[in-house]
Amino acid sequence: MLTKEVIIGVDIGGTNTALGVVDASGQILHRALFPTRKAQNADDFIVRLADSIKKLQQKLSQGHVLRGIGIAAPTANYFRGTIEGPANLQWGEVELVKKIKSQFDLPVALTNDGNAAALGEMHYGAARDMKNFVVITLGTGLGSGIVVDGRLVYGENGLAGELGHVAIDPDGRECACGRTGCLETYVSAPGLCRTAFTLLAERIVPSELRNYSPNVLTARKVYELALMGDAIALAAFDYTGQILGQALANTVSNFSPEAIILFGGLAEAGEFLFAPTQKYFERYLLNIYRGRVRLLKSRLQNGQAAILGASLLVANEIA
């Protein structure tokens, strides 16, 4: 499909935007990273993204030919090439494919970050040879990519698979999407921190977390304290895993997948999150699915799956 040709894969996250030059074997030859949120607005972001792509182009060796740009982003619409009002970025609707195409004379394709991660896992990661699986991306938000019968589920409008905005409790936490109780308000890096503060308010056990304000606490800090045995940090991971396990049991009742793959920054907290997620997942699974659905960790490095998947998206289109 590609010979010495390469594709630039872009992963637009709620916090950072990561870019990579990907070759035909899925190797990332060059990388770039810039903070998504420093952009004033969508137009400013597009200027920064175009700059970053141009700098990567300059790094290409003589033998490399750039064949396209694949982009993964939250609430991306594959059919329309638009980003449609992501909850974590106050951008409104952005005609991203059109605007990037106007600056680069190349094929450009856009999909949901979760869908891109699913493509990455299917070709290079934990979902090789699988036809029915779900990838959950855990970072600033909770994204998902759903594969049924070997194909990504886009739905009628290209917007399927927003599992981060499945409401798990209609009276629950406020979400940036304007509703309440969305899964990602509990299961995400900020969700973990919110849980920590709820637990600090409920319990009287000493915790190093009592020294942190909501404005400075990060999921990484909760993880570091969990490593040191902090009771609240450990309980915050357990609760996050409980909510995720319950939600994934419901996901199975929808799709009956072979596996669910956890991926992303928060998933890298390893057993602190994975163990309770698995425990509650098995506990809440409907009897007909028990023992039939594997919960797996991503087999791709964090920051790679969406870049690889985004590059596969455009590679498939120009094939």
Added chain:
Amino acid sequence: MLTKEVIIGVDIGGTNTALGVVDASGQILHRALFPTRKAQNADDFIVRLADSIKKLQQKLSQGHVLRGIGIAAPTANYFRGTIEGPANLQWGEVELVKKIKSQFDLPVALTNDGNAAALGEMHYGAARDMKNFVVITLGTGLGSGIVVDGRLVYGENGLAGELGHVAIDPDGRECACGRTGCLETYVSAPGLCRTAFTLLAERIVPSELRNYSPNVLTARKVYELALMGDAIALAAFDYTGQILGQALANTVSNFSPEAIILFGGLAEAGEFLFAPTQKYFERYLLNIYRGRVRLLKSRLQNGQAAILGASLLVANEIA
């Protein structure tokens, strides 16, 4: 596909089993009905089902040739031809296709009742020309059939689409499946009655429902009292619609369908259920889906969609 050939479609419900002789144009020429629950166990049920099929065979005119038997049932596994421990029938796993085939020298196919209803709606009902939609069947339980890109979603094990067992509240009502908080414990004929008793306990408003015990109250009686303006009956429908509307908003975040179609006995309560379902559905929908997903009533007569769909299933297989 069929000329003067006919197929017997069977719809195994939690209360009744309905059969129909279906011709190529989707007309039901002969019907039969018997109570599912009177069967002592799965083997006894199969005897009754085989008897009923034989009686329908005897009614066929000379010009008709029976080409197959299509069966719809809860927790049916299309791939394996088995019913796998339905929550509303204490049957355990039943090798239904094998057992029916051993008595009739004909093609036999089995699918989830919700999937059969979806096939029926797609070919003869409200989903004609749709490629992405969800059918919700409301009766003794809550079933579903999910169509993505024109194809039924079976998942890895043939068991996808058990939306009645999506848990909407892990601390909620006990379900016959052994878990708690399943959607169908709220949204189904028995769920409506359970809600009525909860409301009777919470509120002091007079209600004709205070004359009924849990053992005798039926969803039909709640409907009749709602028609007469009974406050608790009306509130029970409103609450049922709220829970259903919230759940369907979550379904949209999974599948991004063009429409959701309500079907079955409880759906026939008309506006008492439909109006609050629609109100809460629109209220809880994620912004990117608003105005893009229609909530529709079935265009098929109750008792027809699953029979038609089951017949289509086997018609497709022998085509």
